[in-house]
Amino acid sequence: MEISLRINGSAETLEVQPQVSLLDALRDQLGLTGTKKGCDQGACGACTVLSDGARITSCLALAVQYEGHEITTIEGVDHPLQEALVRADGLQCGYCTPGQICSAIGMLAEHKEGMASAVTEDDEVDELDEEEIRERMSGNLCRCGAYNGIVEAIKEVAG
Amino acid sequence: MTTAQKPTGAVGKPLDRVDGKTKTTGAAEFAAEHTYPGLAHAALVHATISRGRITALHTDDASAVPGVITVLTHRNAPPLEPVPKTSPLDLSSMVSGTSVDYLQTDEVYWDGQPIAVVVAENAAAANQAAALVRAEYAPSEAAVDFTGAEANARPQPSSPIMPAGAKKGDAEEALAAAPVALDLRFTTPPHNHNALEPHATVAVWDGDRLTVHEPTQAIDWFRAHLAARFGLPADDVRVLSPFVGGGFGGKGAVWPGTILTALAARATGRPVRLALSREGVYRTVGGRTPSIQRVAVGASHDGKLTALVHTSVTRTGRVGGFPEPVTTQSQHLYAAENILLEQKLVRLDLLPNIPMRAPGEAIGTFALECAIDELAYELDIDPIELRLRNEPEANPLDGKEFSLRTLAESYRQGAARFGWHERTPEPRSMRDGRWLVGMGAASAYHPAGYFTADITVRLSADGTVLVRCGFQEIGTGGATAQAQIAADALSVPFQAVHVEYGDSALPKGPFAGGSMQTATVAASLLEACKKLKRSLRTMARRTGGDSHEEVLRRANVPHIEAKVGSSTQLGRKSDQARFMLRLARDRRRWVRASTGAHFCQVRVDPDTGEVRVTRWTGVFSIGTVVNPKSAVSQLRGGIVMGLGMALSEETLVDPRTGRIMNPSLSEYHIPVHADVPPIDVSFLGTPDPTMPGGILGAGELGITGVAAAVANAVHHATGKRVRDLPISVDKLL
Numbered sequence: 001m002e003i004s005l006r007i008n009g010s011a012e013t014l015e016v017q018p019q020v021s022l023l024d025a026l027r028d029q030l031g032l033t034g035t036k037k038g039c040d041q042g043a044c045g046a047c048t049v050l051s052d053g054a055r056i057t058s059c060l061a062l063a064v065q066y067e068g069h070e071i072t073t074i075e076g077v078d079h080p081l082q083e084a085l086v087r088a089d090g091l092q093c094g095y096c097t098p099g100q101i102c103s104a105i106g107m108l109a110e111h112k113e114g115m116a117s118a119v120t121e122d123d124e125v126d127e128l129d130e131e132e133i134r135e136r137m138s139g140n141l142c143r144c145g146a147y148n149g150i151v152e153a154i155k156e157v158a159g
Numbered sequence: 160m161t162t163a164q165k166p167t168g169a170v171g172k173p174l175d176r177v178d179g180k181t182k183t184t185g186a187a188e189f190a191a192e193h194t195y196p197g198l199a200h201a202a203l204v205h206a207t208i209s210r211g212r213i214t215a216l217h218t219d220d221a222s223a224v225p226g227v228i229t230v231l232t233h234r235n236a237p238p239l240e241p242v243p244k245t246s247p248l249d250l251s252s253m254v255s256g257t258s259v260d261y262l263q264t265d266e267v268y269w270d271g272q273p274i275a276v277v278v279a280e281n282a283a284a285a286n287q288a289a290a291l292v293r294a295e296y297a298p299s300e301a302a303v304d305f306t307g308a309e310a311n312a313r314p315q316p317s318s319p320i321m322p323a324g325a326k327k328g329d330a331e332e333a334l335a336a337a338p339v340a341l342d343l344r345f346t347t348p349p350h351n352h353n354a355l356e357p358h359a360t361v362a363v364w365d366g367d368r369l370t371v372h373e374p375t376q377a378i379d380w381f382r383a384h385l386a387a388r389f390g391l392p393a394d395d396v397r398v399l400s401p402f403v404g405g406g407f408g409g410k411g412a413v414w415p416g417t418i419l420t421a422l423a424a425r426a427t428g429r430p431v432r433l434a435l436s437r438e439g440v441y442r443t444v445g446g447r448t449p450s451i452q453r454v455a456v457g458a459s460h461d462g463k464l465t466a467l468v469h470t471s472v473t474r475t476g477r478v479g480g481f482p483e484p485v486t487t488q489s490q491h492l493y494a495a496e497n498i499l500l501e502q503k504l505v506r507l508d509l510l511p512n513i514p515m516r517a518p519g520e521a522i523g524t525f526a527l528e529c530a531i532d533e534l535a536y537e538l539d540i541d542p543i544e545l546r547l548r549n550e551p552e553a554n555p556l557d558g559k560e561f562s563l564r565t566l567a568e569s570y571r572q573g574a575a576r577f578g579w580h581e582r583t584p585e586p587r588s589m590r591d592g593r594w595l596v597g598m599g600a601a602s603a604y605h606p607a608g609y610f611t612a613d614i615t616v617r618l619s620a621d622g623t624v625l626v627r628c629g630f631q632e633i634g635t636g637g638a639t640a641q642a643q644i645a646a647d648a649l650s651v652p653f654q655a656v657h658v659e660y661g662d663s664a665l666p667k668g669p670f671a672g673g674s675m676q677t678a679t680v681a682a683s684l685l686e687a688c689k690k691l692k693r694s695l696r697t698m699a700r701r702t703g704g705d706s707h708e709e710v711l712r713r714a715n716v717p718h719i720e721a722k723v724g725s726s727t728q729l730g731r732k733s734d735q736a737r738f739m740l741r742l743a744r745d746r747r748r749w750v751r752a753s754t755g756a757h758f759c760q761v762r763v764d765p766d767t768g769e770v771r772v773t774r775w776t777g778v779f780s781i782g783t784v785v786n787p788k789s790a791v792s793q794l795r796g797g798i799v800m801g802l803g804m805a806l807s808e809e810t811l812v813d814p815r816t817g818r819i820m821n822p823s824l825s826e827y828h829i830p831v832h833a834d835v836p837p838i839d840v841s842f843l844g845t846p847d848p849t850m851p852g853g854i855l856g857a858g859e860l861g862i863t864g865v866a867a868a869v870a871n872a873v874h875h876a877t878g879k880r881v882r883d884l885p886i887s888v889d890k891l892l
Contacts, residue, residue: 017283019283020283024282024283027192028281028282031194032185033185033188033189033192034184034185034186035185036189036355036356036404037191037357037434038355038356038357038437038824039437039823039824039825040436040437041437041823041824041825042825043823043824043825044355044824046355073185074184074185075184075185077184077185082180082183082184083183085179085183086175086176086179086180086183087175089175089176089636089788089789089791089792091176091179091182091183092405092634092635092636092789092792092793092796093354093355093356093402093403093404093405093406093633093634094178094181094182094183094187094402094404094634095189095354095355095356095402095404095405096355097182097183098183098185101183130837133832134832134833134835135832135833137832138831138832138833139831140831140832141355141824141829141831142355143352143353143354143355143405143407143800143829144355144405144634144792144796145792145795145796145797145798145799145800145830145835146792146795146796147795147799147830147832147835148795148835148837148838149792150832151832
C-alpha cells in the first residue's frame with residue numbers, strides 16, 4: 001500500500017507491505033541507513049528514531065502506522081549532543097550511537113515535560129541527575145561499554 | 160587521570176577520535192548497508208539436531224514464495240574447497256570458525272548449523288521462505304552436556320605458544336602439608352559476544368574476482384581463508400571492513416554466513432547480502448566456552464603461598480574451537496613455592512567456541528582471584544596485603560624477568576583512590592540504610608605481544624602525511640592513536656596525518672586480537688617513519704632546506720614514501736618466520752603483560768538478593784598510554800563486560816539437545832546504562848621497555864579480574880561465597 005511520511009523535513013511517498021517495519025522502510029527503501037538494526041525485537045534500542053519528537057524503536061513500529069507523522073532519523077539530527085558525545089568519548093564502534101542520540105533527544109523532551117521515571121522519587125520530576133539519565137537511557141544497549149561517556153555528554157547538554 | 164608520561168607531542172594527549180563525527184551523524188556505513196545494482200538477499204535455514212544426517216529437505220514451499228530466486232542445499236550448491244588445515248606456520252589458518260564444508264554434505268555437526276540458504280529479491284521473501292524449508296533427519300548420538308562430560312576431559316593440546324599446563328615443585332604435596340589450605344571449585348557459563356552489529360556479508364563476484372563487505376577483526380586472514388575456499392589467488396579477493404560494529408573476538412573468525420553468501424552470489428550470479436538476525440548470530444557464531452575450575456591454595460600462617468593449584472575443564476566443538484588458556488594468569492601472579500596448572504578439554508557436538516575478550520584470563524582470574532580473597536579471610540589478612548606479600552620479583556615458574564611489573568603500585572594507588580581503608584573486613588558489617596554494602600578487590604592480568612604488519616607512510620610536500628595499513632577499527636580508536644604516533648615520529652602536527660585502514664587492498668594489517676593491534680601497527684609505523692627521516696636527511700644534504708616541506712619542494716618531488724613489509728608470497732613467508740622467531744626469542748627473555756588492580760563497591764538488597772554495583776576504581780599498567788581518552792574507554796568497556804559476566808550473562812544450552820535456548824538480547828542480559836556506575840580509571844603510564852613505543856595492550860585487560868572483584872564484594876556484603884557465575888539473585892537467597 002502507498003503511504004506518505006514526513007522524514008527529516010521532507011515528504012516521502014512509499015509503497016510498502018503492511019507488515020514492513022518502519023526500520024526496514026527507512027533502511028531498505030529510503031536508504032536512511034544511519035538507523036541500525038541490532039535485534040529486531042525492541043531489546044537493544046539501536047533503531048531508535050523520533051516520531052513527532054517522541055522516541056520509538058522503529059523495529060517494533062509498522063511503517064503504515066506512521067502515515068502523516070514527522071519522523072526524525074539520525075540523518076536529520078543536528079544537536080549539540082553529537083559533538084558532546086565525541087568530546088566525552090561516549091562511543092566506540094559507533095553502531096549503537098545513532099540510537100543513543102535519538103533516544104537521548106527524546107528523553108530530554110520527556111524530562112522537560114515532567115515525565116517521571118522509575119527512579120523519580122514521589123514522581124517529583126527534578127534535576128536530571130546521573131541516576132535519572134542512566135535509568136531513562138537503559139533501553140539503549142552499548143556492548144562497547146561507553147555508558148559513562150554517554151551519560152557525561154547527556155549531562156553536559158541537559159545542563 | 161594520573162600518568163607518568165608528560166606529553167610533549169601528540170602521544171599521551173586525550174584527543175577526540177577522528178571518526179567521531181562520522182559515527183555521530185549516521186554517515187558511518189557498516190557492511191550490511193552496502194548495496195549494488197541487482198542485489199539479492201539471503202537467509203539461512205538452521206539444523207535442529209546436534210548430530211546426524213539430513214535424510215530429506217523439502218524446499219518446494221520455500222521456492223514457491225514470490226521473489227525467491229533459489230534455495231541452495233547440499234544437493235545443488237556449487238562446490239567449495241575444503242577448510243585449510245590449521246598450522247602454526249600459517250596464522251591465517253587459525254581463522255576457520257569451523258571445519259565444516261557447508262552445503263557440501265548431508266552431515267550435521269551442531270544445532271543451528273546452516274543446512275540451506277534461500278536467495279530472494281528481498282530480505283522479507285528470503286526470511287519467509289527460509290521458515291518454510293522442512294528437514295528430516297537421521298539423528299545420531301550426540302554429546303552436548305558440558306557438565307556431564309567433565310569426567311571425559313582430556314589434556315589440552317600443548318604448544319610453546321600456548322602451554323596447556325605448568326609445574327613447579329610438588330603442589331599437591333605442599334597443599335596437603337600447608338598450615339592453611341583451601342580447595343575450591345568454580346564454574347563459569349558459556350557467554351556470547353553480542354556485538355551490537357550482527358554479522359553481515361555482502362558478496363559480489365566479477366568473473367573470478369570476489370569482493371566482500373563484512374565486519375571482521377582479521378581482514379588479511381579472512382581474505383586468505385576465502386581465497387582458499389573458493390580456489391582463488393588471494394589477490395583476487397578483496398575484503399572491505401572500514402567499520403566494525405563491535406567484535407570482542409566474535410568477528411575474529413570466518414563463520415558460515417560469510418562462506419554461504421559468497422557461495423550464493425556465485426550460484427546466482429547476483430550480488431548477495433546476508434544480514435544475520437540476532438538469533439542467526441547465536442546459532443552460527445561461536446561464543447565463550449563454559450568452564451569448571453579448581454583452585455587450591457596452601458599458605459603459611461603469615462600468608463606466604465606454599466602451593467597453588469589451578470586446573471580447568473573447557474570445551475571445544477567436534478568441528479573446531481579454541482582451547483581456552485584458563486590458567487595463564489596463574490603462571491605469573493603469585494610467588495607460590497609450588498605450582499601446578501592443568502588445562503583439560505572436552506569435545507562436544509556444539510557450535511565451536513571462539514575467543515571472547517580475554518579468553519582464558521577473563522574466566523581464569525575469576526577463580527584465582529576469588530580463591531585468594533577466600534584465603535585472605537581464612538588467614539585473617541587483608542586481601543590486598545596478602546597479594547602484596549606474594550608479589551613475585553621474577554616469574555614464579557621459572558625466574559624469567561618481567562619486562563614491566565607494577566602491580567603493587569596499582570594496588571597502592573587504587574586503594575588510596577577508592578578509600579579501601581574505610582572498609583571494615585567483617586562480612587555484613589557495612590550498611591547504607593537497608594542495603595548491605597561490600598567492597599572487593601582483584602587483579603587484572605593480560606599477556607602482551609605483537610604481530611607483524613605491512614605499512615606505507617607517505618610524506619608530501621604540502622606537509623601532509625598518509626599512513627596506509629589494512630588494520631581494523633573495531634572501536635578502539637586505532638586510526639586516532641596511529642595518527643598520534645606518526646605525528647610525533649615525524650614531528651608534524653596531528654591534524655596533518657591521515658590514516659587509511661579497513662581494506663585488504665592496503666598493505667597487510669594485523670589481526671585485531673590479543674590486544675595486540677596498536678603495538679603491532681605502531682612497530683611498523685615507527686620503523687617506516689625512521690626510514691622516511693633517513694631518506695629526508697639524505698635528500699636535505701643535497702637540497703638544503705629547514706623543513707621537510709622545503710626539502711621536498713627543492714628536490715622537486717611531490718612526496719616520498721617508506722614501506723615496511725612485502726606482499727609477495729616470499730615476503731609473507733619470511734614475515735611469518737620472523738614473527739615466530741621473535742615470539743620464541745621474546746618468550747625466552749621476558750614475561751610481558753598489562754596488569755592492574757580493580758576495586759568494586761556493591762550494595763545488596765538483604766531481602767531480594769539484588770546486587771547493584773555502585774562504585775568502581777581501576778588502576779592499570781598498559782605501558783605507554785597513546786591516547787588517554789580512548790584508552791580509558793577501552794578499560795571501562797572491559798569492566799562493563801565484566802559486570803555482565805559477574806551478574807547476568809549466561810548462554811543457556813539445553814543439556815539434552817544442545818540447542819541454545821536464549822538466543823536474543825531480551826533473554827541474554829548484557830549490562831545497560833542503569834547497571835553501570837561511574838568507573839574511575841587511571842594509568843601508571845610507565846612505558847614497557849621491550850614493546851614498540853612502550854605500548855602494551857588495553858582492550859582485554861579491563862574484563863580480567865572484574866567478576867572476582869564483584870564476587871569478593873558480594874561476599875563482603877553478604878557473607879556468601881558465590882563460586883558459580885553469574886551471581887544471580889537465586890544464589891544469594
